[in-house]
Amino acid sequence: MALYYGVSLFALLNFLVGVLSFPTMEQGSTCGYESCNKEKPGMINVHLIPHTHDDVGWIITVDQYYYKQVQWILDGVVAELKADPSKRFIYVEQAFFTRWYDEQDEATRNDVKMLVNEGRLEFILGGWSMNDEAATHYTAIIDNHKIGFEFLRQTFGECGRPRIGWQIDPFGHSREQASIFAQFGFDGLFFGRLDYQDKEQREKDKTMEFVWEASPNNLGSKANLFTGVLPNFYNPPRDFCFDISCFSFNPMIKDNPKLHDYNVDEMVDLFINTTNDQAKAYRTKHLIMTMGSDFNYVQAHMFFKEMDKLIKYVNARQSKGSNINLLYSTPSCYLKKLNEDDLVWTTKQDDFFPYADRPHTFWTGYFTSRPALKFFSRTINSFFQSVKQMGAWANAAKNETIQKELHHLGAVVGVSEHHDAITGTSKQAVAFDYAQRLSEGITSGKVVIQNYYDYLMPDYHSTSAPEQVICENLNSSICSVTESGNKIFQVNLYNPLARPVQYVVRVPVTGSSYAVYTPNATVQSDTFPLSDETKGLIPKSSQRATYELVFTASVPAVGYTSYFVERTSNKESASREAKRSDDTVLQGKYVSVKFSSDGQMASLSSSASNAEVPLQQSFLYYPAHGGECVSDDTKQPSGAYIFRPVDNSHVKIGITKWEGTYKGKIVQEARQKFGDWASQVVRVYQDKPYVEVEWTVGPIPIEDGIGKEVVTRYSIPNFGNNGVFYTDSNGREILERRLNYRPTWKLNQTEPVAGNFFPVNAMIGIKSTKSDLDFTVLTDRSHGGSSLNDGDVEIMLHRRLLYDDCKGVGEALNETAYGRGLIVRGKHYLLLNKISQAARQYRPLAQEVFLRPQITFSSEQLSRDAYFQMYKSSVSSLYQQFPSNIHLLTLEAVPGEPVVPSPPGTTPYLLRLEHFYESGEDAALSKPVTVDLEKLLYSYPIRGIHELALGANILASDVHRLSWKTKNDKPAKDQAKPLQFEGMNTLVTLGPMEILTLQVDIVSNRRS
Known part of the structure; x- marks a missing residue:
């Protein structure tokens, strides 16, 4: 849909010519569903899917994988596809493909475009990496795919647009990921890993393929996604891996009768038996067979030659009555055949967490592994959201340098979301490489930030802003x-x-x-002495600070504020130094916390709940199970992936030192120490509705030869949540969890602790059945969490282990820094509310925790008056504040050619608006809301609005997804009809959890 007005006839004609000439597909292209090889009617048609799974770092780094394997894979595959029009191949990770494509000469690029346009090389998923689904925030999932989508759109047009999700290796699958894929316009999703018990039941019931209702209460059918579980994870069937990596232990097809090892009949019999066994678990006469695995096809000719033999000899059996037919195919071609069968499919509404691949082997440790890297990744993701906005306001669309830096930062975020990066499941050397890339992303972002302040901050007295410094170690x-x-x-x-x-x-x-000053006032501030724990985070030679200066900054919507700080001896204007006391109460306007005389947390009260509850908090650790890599699952060790405590028992770390309270005008805090290696600061702010808990854990001791899984536990005795708790799905919708229970299959629980941990991306909470109370904990990074006992909220903070868990990484998770075990610091935010009011507290606060203001520092040595005369102290880029339930999810300049050509004199921007409440979550804020775009974007006249799919690579009106019949008696709640922009209308309406993606063409009235 589109809106144009205020454009001259000449400009309109030019625009129409641009529309007609904009390339979407090469002449004669037959990509997509029209390019599939033909099946044979009446037979079991086996769709062979040649593919490679190329981890963006894991055992070796991204660069090492590219030079050692990936470039050779793509070289060989392209040559094989060129030689035989029947062959097919799919490729996924754009972090690798873009690098390879950039290195090719023009002739090779033209060959690749030909293969793409003929559907012989198909891009599946399209993300920069194949992201994890447990530890990733939904903003990063969208950005990870958008950067890949944009390369494919600009390079290959419509034939490069992915239609299928391909999450074959992540260790469990989130409902929000499926919802996002559906909103991308994907027709389906295939994955490899699900719980072994779930898979056994699905194979028996023939429900390996189903329709996933990923947002049944909010987006309805808009978020439904056909989903298929692959039969062999993502590997070839046993004995049919033809890669060089399998050469030493898998038989090849030896078809020369003169050779003693001739085995054609044996191999054909084996494959036919394998096919018939697989067919028992699936409903149709179409079968999907993955032919590839990790970094396969380094010698592509070998793999394809053996598959040619397999197809030839298996299909030759048809003359003897066999009903098996093999063909080269792709996941999309397979999916289209399923759709044409027009069957009625089962549905699913929950997710696929936690994942276990055998008894005692729950992949719930990686929810927390490498917590410092998880925080760094989350921080850079948040940083990226701010930097994209700042680049847009500074007219970065016309600045190639800025666009290059933004692309680099986006690529850094994409790599960090890979399912062996943010998960913490790579080797230590690779984790260091990920951290270095994240740090380099900050350098790119700094260029954009400086450009923003250079553009907006000078007040006619200067041509540039002071140099902006980012302090990466404020934590x-x-x-x-x-x-x-x-x-x-x-x-x-x-x-x-x-x-x-x-x-x-x-x-x-x-x-x-x-x-601390603004242009017109002195700002109230406090100073707090640094704690011994803070001083001990790094070597003394690097620590110069002795205090923390604390003040409250008022920052406008989508804008900045500048504060002037001066060291002074004037006691009247100086900050107030907080002094230690033995008082055991922290009291703010909205919440208070009481402690016992020995420093234990004792109670929490809040005005929002009009209640006081006993609240206990403790640190504990689970001794990690040792073991060995054998087939006996009872010897499964705890490691980077796997959480397995010894005997499901824990050790409590008692409080050893009560350091009293420190009270300022802005915040009051209490300091506690637990043993020799855990501490925390509990803060109550004068004007905030939450309690902030800043925890510090490490170095975790291992001198006793025991690895440790460190947890904090918040306990409200007799709360009455009855084994039910709630966690977010990638920072968006909230899912109900129950102890020892799975909604769609009967669980045989083998690990009562590890088997009840779930991903916590942004929040975990419990609701009382005895009162109208909701207790919620918000987090600053991803963790694993649970509620193992009544009234408990348990969150794993840090892990230090001594055994490899036999899942491929090949080393123990034993992080060190400065010659000792790693120390990690983080924050939790505690909220106590009435159940009906809880969402209006935790929803906006979760956004504030994730999207904290981006802080930079400058040291312009001017007087206060001179500084504020030379530089604007505050700027907002919005005409008016958004409604309180609408979030500005994305604002960024569109580089290169937009999806729809912009009218002359305008610049295209990508705008995403998000309704961030669920249906029924709040009596008022869950209702649909209408906003006027032109009134929000201050002084930027709009000349065109076009609704896009969530991935911003196609008009929403051009998305025509496959439809599926389901057994769900209750039809899913349908989303409102697509928005229509006509005449001068710039109004948009969003319903609960809806994300609206727009290309907005704005009059370019600013300098480059």
Whole structure:
């Protein structure tokens, strides 16, 4: 759908010519469903799927995989496809393919385009990497695919557009991932891993293929996705791997009768038996057979030659009565055949967590593994959201340097979401490489940030802004600008949210007497002495700060605010130094926490709930199970993937030191120490509705020869949640969890602790059956979590292990830094509310936790008056605040050719708006809401609006997904009809959980 107005006839004609000439598909192209090889009617048609699964880092780094294997795979596959029009191949990871394609000469590129246009080389999934589904935030999932989609669209047009999700290796599958795929316009999803008990039941019931209702209460059929479980994970059937990696143990097809090892009849019999066995678990006469695995086809000719033999000799058996027919195919061709059968399919509404591949082997450890890397990845993802906005406001669409830096940062985010990156399941050397890439992403983002402030901050007295410095180690109270002896520095905060925020800034400083200013006022501030635990995070030679300066910053919607900080001896204007006391109560306007005399947390009260509950908090660890890599599952060790405690027992770490309370005007805090290697600071802010718990864990001791899984547990005795708790799905919809229960199959529980841990991306909570109370914990990164006992919320924080868990990584998860075990610090946010009011507290707060203001520092040595005369202190890019249930999910400049050519004199922007409440979650905020785009985008006249699919690679009106019949008696709630833009209308309406993706053409009235 589109809107154009205010355009001259000449410009309109030019625009129409652009539409007519914009390439979508090469002349004579037969890609997509029209390019499939033909089946033979009346037979079992086996769709052989040649593919390679290329991890974007795992045992070796991204670059090492490319040079050692991937480039040779693509070289060989292209040559084989060119030589035989019947052959097919699918490719997934754009982080590798884009690199290979850029290295090719023009002739090879033309060959690739020919193969793509004829459907012989098909791009499946299309993401920069095959992302994990447990530890990833939905914003990163969207961006990971969007960057890959954009390359494919710009390079190959419509024939390059992926239609199928291909999550063959992630260790469990989230419902939100399926919903996102459906909103991309995908027709289906295939994956390899699901719980062994679930798979056994599905094979018996012939429900290996079904329709996944991924948002039944919100988006309805818009989020339904046909889903298939692959029969052999994603490998070839046993004995039919023809890759060089299998050469030493798999038989090849030896078809020369003169040779003593001639085995054609034996191999054909084996394959036919394998096919008949597989057919027992599937409903149709179409079977999918993956022919490839990790980094297969380095010698593509070998694999294809053997498959040619297999097809030839198996199909020759048809003359003797066999009903098996083999053909080269793709997942999309297979899916189309299933759709043509017009069957009625079963449905599923829950997810596929947790995953176990055998008894005692739950893949729930990786929910927490490498928590520092998980935080770094989440931080850079948040950083990317802000930087994209800042680039858009600074007119970055016309700046190639800025676009290059944004692309690099997006690629960094895409790599970090890979299912062996953010999961923490790579080798240590590869984890270091991921961290280095994330750090390089900050460097790219800094270029964009500087461009933004250079454009918006100068107030006619300067052509550029002060140099902006990003302090990457604020989490450890380190910042070169603020602790280097500067008596004057500035703190600049950019808020990506479409509403103003009151953000509490914590800045490391070298003294206790500072003043904070805006142009017209002195800002109230406190100073707190650094704790011994903070000082011990890094070597003393790198730690100069002695205090933290704390103040509340008011940051406008989608804009920035600048604060001027000066070290002062004027006691009247200086910050208030918080002093230690033995008081055991932290009291704010909305919440309070009480402690016992020995420093244990004792109770929590909140005005939102109008209640006080006993709240206990403790640290504990599960001794990790040792073991060995044998077939006996009872000897399964705990490792990077697997969480397995010894005897399901835990050891409590008692409080050893109560360090009292420190009270300022802005915040009050209590400091506790647990044993020699765990501590926390509990904070109550004067004007915040939550309790902040900053935990520090490490170095985890291993001198006793026992690995440890460290957990924090919040307990409300007699709460009455009856084994039911709630976790988010990738930061969006909330799913109900029950102890020792799976909604679609009967669970035989072999691990009562590990088998009840679920991914916690943003929140975990419990609801009382005895009162109208909801207790929720928000997190700053992904964890594993559960509620194993009544009133408990348990979150795993850190892991240090001594055994490899036999899943391929080949080393123990034993992270170190500065010559000792790794110390990790993070935050939780505790909320106590009435059940009916809980969402209006945790929904916006979860956004604020994820999208914290982007803080930069400068040290312009000017007087306060001179600084504020030279530079604007505050700018908002919105005309008015968004409705309180609408989130500005994306605002970024569109590089290159947009999906729809823009009218002359305009610049295309990608805009995503999100309704972030679920249906029925809140009496008022769950209702549909209408916004006027032109009133939101201040002083930027709109000349065109086009609704796109979520992946921003096709018009929404051009998405025509396959439809499926289901056995669900209750029809899924349908989404409202697509929006229509006519005349001068710029109104859009969003329902619960709906994401609206738009290309908005805005008049270019700013300098380049």
